[in-house]
Amino acid sequence: MAKVLVTGAGGFIGSHLTEELVKQGETVRAFVRYNSRDDMGLLEELPREVRDQVEVVGGDLKDPDGVRKAVKGCQRIFHLGALIAIPYSYVHPFNFTQANVLGTGHLLDACLENPHLERVVVTSTSEVYGTARYVPIDEKHPLQAQSPYAASKIAADKLAESYHLSFDLPVTVLRPFNTFGPRQSLRAIIPTIISQGLAGETIRLGNLEPRRDFLFVKDTARGFIEIGKCDQAIGNAVNIGTGRDLSIRELASKILDLMGKEGQLEIEDRRVRPEKSEVMQLCSDTTLARKLFQWSPQYTLEAGLRETIEWYQKNLSRFKVGTYPL
Numbered sequence: 001m002a003k004v005l006v007t008g009a010g011g012f013i014g015s016h017l018t019e020e021l022v023k024q025g026e027t028v029r030a031f032v033r034y035n036s037r038d039d040m041g042l043l044e045e046l047p048r049e050v051r052d053q054v055e056v057v058g059g060d061l062k063d064p065d066g067v068r069k070a071v072k073g074c075q076r077i078f079h080l081g082a083l084i085a086i087p088y089s090y091v092h093p094f095n096f097t098q099a100n101v102l103g104t105g106h107l108l109d110a111c112l113e114n115p116h117l118e119r120v121v122v123t124s125t126s127e128v129y130g131t132a133r134y135v136p137i138d139e140k141h142p143l144q145a146q147s148p149y150a151a152s153k154i155a156a157d158k159l160a161e162s163y164h165l166s167f168d169l170p171v172t173v174l175r176p177f178n179t180f181g182p183r184q185s186l187r188a189i190i191p192t193i194i195s196q197g198l199a200g201e202t203i204r205l206g207n208l209e210p211r212r213d214f215l216f217v218k219d220t221a222r223g224f225i226e227i228g229k230c231d232q233a234i235g236n237a238v239n240i241g242t243g244r245d246l247s248i249r250e251l252a253s254k255i256l257d258l259m260g261k262e263g264q265l266e267i268e269d270r271r272v273r274p275e276k277s278e279v280m281q282l283c284s285d286t287t288l289a290r291k292l293f294q295w296s297p298q299y300t301l302e303a304g305l306r307e308t309i310e311w312y313q314k315n316l317s318r319f320k321v322g323t324y325p326l
Contacts, residue, residue: 005074007031007061007107008081008123009054010041012184013176017078017221018043022050024225031070031081034058042183061103064110071110076228077120079107082156085187086127086149086273088326093148100152101159108163108171117170121228122160124175124237125153126213126282135245136285139175139237146277157237164235172233174224177241177284181217181304182311187325189248190214190305193255194312196263199321203256203263206271208249211281213241216304219297223289230293241284242297258305270324 004021008014009030021028032040040056059066061081071077083089083099104122111120129137130144145151163169180190189205189212196203223240227233246254249265256263272278289295299307312319 003027003029003074005029005031005070005077007070007077007079010043011080012042013179013217013220014080015042015045015183016181016217017080017224018054019046019050020218020221020225022053028053029055029057029070029074031057031059033060045183061106062098064106067103067106068110068113071107071114073116074114075116075118077107077111077117078123078224078228079104079120080123082123082153084149085326086147087187089147089149089152090274091326096148096152097155101155104156104159108160108169111169112163112167119170119172119228119234121224122156122171122173124157124173125150126175126177126239126241126284127279128154128157128175129282131279132281132283135281135283136243137239137283138285139239139288146279161235161237170234172227172230172235173237174227175237175239176220176223177213177215177239177282179215179217179220181308184217185325186319186321186323189251190255190308191312193252194259194309195316195319195321197256197259197261198312198316201322202266203252204266204268204271204322205248205252206267206273207278208252208265208267209247209280210278211245211247211283212251213243213245213283214251214301214304215241215297216299216307219299222298223295226293226295232292236288236292238288238292239284239286240289240295241286242301243284243286244301245281245283254301255305255309258302259309268324
């Protein structure tokens with residue numbers, strides 16, 4: 001069977017993708033950022049029978065030799081490793097260049113040296129589009145970096161494209177819109193609302209007017225797996241999302257209704273992004289994903305929210321509710 005590498009496997013989406021790949025019978029190597037605590041991140045959350053089948057390799061994307069060793073012998077590579085927190089990118093923008101651009105470069109270079117390689121899927125983000133100039137947003141929409149994070153992801157996307165055009169590397173770029181689900185940190189909007197609602201607190205948020213297209217994590221994981229099998233996707237960037245958007249205000253109301261809670265919304269200044277940096281609307285056009293590999297979301301927003309709420313109800317004690325993690 002193919003050996004599959006997942007970088008960023010200890011993260012939110014990476015852990016779900018790793019779990020699903022194992023369940024489908026794949027032999028999986030997980031690349032996680034090394035730490036002296038032997039902490040595998042969210043891979044720790046996987047059922048024991050799944051986790052025991054994963055080969056975990058510690059390292060750092062900024063170390064080319066470590067990346068080369070992780071890539072060696074793998075046929076399909078899902079590159080999810082990245083720094084992702086937009087507020088943190090305002091504080092340490094160069095760190096995002098190192099991890100997301102340089103790290104992706106190291107991975108692509110290692111892939112060039114791997115004779116077994118069949119496919120590498122590089123993870124993008126809907127943030128690369130900036131505020132929508134038209135909706136729904138297709139892959140031809142202009143790219144606009146409204147945060148250092150978005151700039152680093154645009155650079156990584158274009159680096160991947162260049163390796164395909166220059167070296168015929170079998171690269172494809174998957175561009176998920178706003179993914180949510182169990183295990184996500186409280187820096188993301190849906191866990192923020194759920195956790196504060198469960199704690200009975202005032203719901204403290206940033207700007208309530210931006211609109212987002214929210215995709216359940218199991219649909220995102222399935223998108224990765226399907227694009228990784230699709231030869232027609234090579235050389236392309238492909239959106240996955242629901243094609244429906246709602247405002248943060250509407251989202252908070254929907255979540256509180258599903259929880260049977262009443263909560264007062266309060267705008268907290270430290271959560272508000274710089275005016276020109278805030279992306280006001282993201283709504284996906286997934287025509288290309290449907291055409292190339294017959295992907296469409298299987299979860300409604302309500303079904304995904306219910307599953308997510310249930311998980312946080314069981315696991316709230318592990319989080320610092322009300323804090324604002326960058």
